[in-house]
Amino acid sequence: METSATRAVATGPRKGRSRLIRFLGTHRGVAIASLVLAGFVLMALLAPFIAGDPAAINPAQRFKGAMPGAPWGTDHLGRDVFARSMFGARHSLLVGFFVAMLTTLIGVALGLYAGLGKMGSGVLMRLNDAMMTIPAVLLAIALASILGAGLWTVIVAITVPEVPRMVRLVRAVTLGVRQEPYVMAAISVGTRGFAMIHRHILPNIAGPVLVQATYVCASAIIASAVLSFLGVGTSPDVPSWGGMMADARARFRLNPELMLYPGMLLSGLVLVVNVLGDRLSDALDPRKARGSDL
Amino acid sequence: MWSYLAQRMLAAIPTMVVVAVFVFGLINLTPGDPAVLLAGDNATPEQVERIRERLFLDEPIWTRFLIWAGNAAQLDLGASIYSNQPVTRLIAQRIEPTLMLATVTMIFTLAMALPFGILAAWKPNTLIDRAIMAFAVLGFSVPVFVIGYLLAYIFAVELRWFPVQGYKPLADGPLETLRSLTLPALALAFVFAALIARVTRAAMLEVLSANYIRTARSKGLSTLRILIVHALKAAGVPVVTVIGVGMATLVGGVVVTESVFNIPGIGRLTVDAIVRRDYPVVQGVILFFSFLLIAINLLVDMSYALFDPRVRG
Numbered sequence: 001m002e003t004s005a006t007r008a009v010a011t012g013p014r015k016g017r018s019r020l021i022r023f024l025g026t027h028r029g030v031a032i033a034s035l036v037l038a039g040f041v042l043m044a045l046l047a048p049f050i051a052g053d054p055a056a057i058n059p060a061q062r063f064k065g066a067m068p069g070a071p072w073g074t075d076h077l078g079r080d081v082f083a084r085s086m087f088g089a090r091h092s093l094l095v096g097f098f099v100a101m102l103t104t105l106i107g108v109a110l111g112l113y114a115g116l117g118k119m120g121s122g123v124l125m126r127l128n129d130a131m132m133t134i135p136a137v138l139l140a141i142a143l144a145s146i147l148g149a150g151l152w153t154v155i156v157a158i159t160v161p162e163v164p165r166m167v168r169l170v171r172a173v174t175l176g177v178r179q180e181p182y183v184m185a186a187i188s189v190g191t192r193g194f195a196m197i198h199r200h201i202l203p204n205i206a207g208p209v210l211v212q213a214t215y216v217c218a219s220a221i222i223a224s225a226v227l228s229f230l231g232v233g234t235s236p237d238v239p240s241w242g243g244m245m246a247d248a249r250a251r252f253r254l255n256p257e258l259m260l261y262p263g264m265l266l267s268g269l270v271l272v273v274n275v276l277g278d279r280l281s282d283a284l285d286p287r288k289a290r291g292s293d294l
Numbered sequence: 295m296w297s298y299l300a301q302r303m304l305a306a307i308p309t310m311v312v313v314a315v316f317v318f319g320l321i322n323l324t325p326g327d328p329a330v331l332l333a334g335d336n337a338t339p340e341q342v343e344r345i346r347e348r349l350f351l352d353e354p355i356w357t358r359f360l361i362w363a364g365n366a367a368q369l370d371l372g373a374s375i376y377s378n379q380p381v382t383r384l385i386a387q388r389i390e391p392t393l394m395l396a397t398v399t400m401i402f403t404l405a406m407a408l409p410f411g412i413l414a415a416w417k418p419n420t421l422i423d424r425a426i427m428a429f430a431v432l433g434f435s436v437p438v439f440v441i442g443y444l445l446a447y448i449f450a451v452e453l454r455w456f457p458v459q460g461y462k463p464l465a466d467g468p469l470e471t472l473r474s475l476t477l478p479a480l481a482l483a484f485v486f487a488a489l490i491a492r493v494t495r496a497a498m499l500e501v502l503s504a505n506y507i508r509t510a511r512s513k514g515l516s517t518l519r520i521l522i523v524h525a526l527k528a529a530g531v532p533v534v535t536v537i538g539v540g541m542a543t544l545v546g547g548v549v550v551t552e553s554v555f556n557i558p559g560i561g562r563l564t565v566d567a568i569v570r571r572d573y574p575v576v577q578g579v580i581l582f583f584s585f586l587l588i589a590i591n592l593l594v595d596m597s598y599a600l601f602d603p604r605v606r607g
Contacts, residue, residue: 135548
């Protein structure tokens with residue numbers, strides 16, 4: 001005889017994978033958004049194979065329209081716009097991913113601490129609320145300008161203003177979970193400290209945190225584009241969609257397509273990540289009926 | 295009610311202190327000599343020494359903070375390294391375009407977001423609801439400078455209905471000001487309205503299922519009256535809250551939009567100061583915007599008393 005518990009132990013990792021497939025099958029919206037996002041990731045990874053050199057300068061070929069080898073034409077330095085657009089995905093995805101990761105790690109740690117009402121959590125939340133009144137974009141450009149150009153500068157500069165919102169969310173959800181009878185029961189049988197967090201609290205806050213992390217990723221991609229558009233934090237040599245748009249400003253009336261290509265890719269990527277967040281939020285909310293998405 | 299207001303105002307004071315400490319620390323606690331950072335890359339040793347003296351950099355850090363905060367409390371935020379003008383004067387000179395842009399944006403935002411949000415909540419899960427919500431997701435996915443250039447290309451370069459960029463001050467006539475601000479305000483409102491339309495819809499959905507709405511309906515009140523007078527008022531608290539929270543996003547958007555449309559406001563001042571590494575101005579502008587947001591949130595708290603009798607206590 002086989003109970004569900006023994007089966008779970010017996011099949012181990014395969015069980016996880018088939019559950020994921022079943023989850024994606026029920027929630028098509030999540031599946032489709034993930035697929036498109038995977039397309040962007042592929043584009044970034046395969047950029048060297050599908051496009052030419054994004055940095056090669058060719059002053060003789062400035063502002064040329066579509067031509068063999070440069071299907072989207074060339075920019076003010078004669079660089080291949082298609083290649084820069086493909087390689088530009090790397091910057092956006094890297095910043096989005098690392099900001100979401102860092103924000104989640106720091107935000108969950110601080111939010112749990114505050115939510116469990118440990119010493120000093122009142123002060124922590126006051127500090128957190130105060131940080132939230134500093135406009136995020138301003139703080140990010142100021143930090144990026146002080147820290148000097150570099151990928152990690154951009155990541156840190158965007159993470160700092162994102163953390164307080166995550167802390168607030170994790171604290172609120174933790175406070176809610178703490179009230180649940182099963183947590184009370186766990187306390188009464190002596191579950192303490194990390195066992196409590198690991199077994200009872202983390203699994204229950206994972207859903208909202210995952211959704212929030214997705215939104216953080218989307219807003220980080222916008223913020224990094226703003227930074228490179230304003231010329232802070234990212235070196236102009238690194239191909240980035242924001243930077244390409246900044247380069248295109250001078251000839252905006254004559255060559256609007258130089259603005260259009262990176263602008264559309266950027267908007268498309270952010271849109272996909274936001275839609276993924278929305279669909280995940282619907283899919284992970286037990287109050288919402290199944291299969292209602294899309 | 296007065297005790298509630300007094301309590302909110304007192305609660306704002308520690309927030310202001312924390313923000314001040316943070317903004318001060320931004321320049322003073324980063325690795326390296328703040329005098330060198332403040333003086334910029336091309337400064338001579340004499341210039342660095344002058345700044346060192348002016349900022350009392352040889353004093354302990356907490357003394358410096360008290361001097362700086364004391365000056366800031368008297369509206370003295372130091373002087374620009376680039377132009378030597380007092381930071382407060384620079385901000386005051388640039389306040390009109392920014393204030394006008396924010397006001398026009400706010401009007402456009404509410405004119406779009408409230409009807410859309412109400413309409414979506416009134417006919418939930420219909421085609422119109424989905425179209426509005428899809429528009430909302432699009433709204434906060436497309437970065438404001440992308441929308442800005444798109445609008446500028448269609449309505450200024452191709453159709454020539456509006457100027458491509460620049461700002462006409464109120465002194466040139468309010469209609470000219472409005473014309474110069476229409477496109478930037480629309481670009482900003484697009485993002486902001488998306489956020490507010492979503493919250494309006496959610497709040498209205500919750501209210502519309504309440505018993506008193508059913509009562510109002512059975513009394514034979516018109517749909518319009520129920521939606522606007524009964525439901526929207528009850529949905530006011532979450533909507534006003536998100537307007538307050540969204541202000542922080544709006545400030546970021548103003549900085550970017552002013553660069554795109556070449557509007558000489560505080561946003562441009564900030565970007566120019568960042569590019570020139572004019573840190574006293576950067577510091578001053580961040581402090582200014584943060585305090586402005588604290589004041590706006592205070593107003594939001596006060597408006598709760600207006601919408602929700604329970605808060606009045």
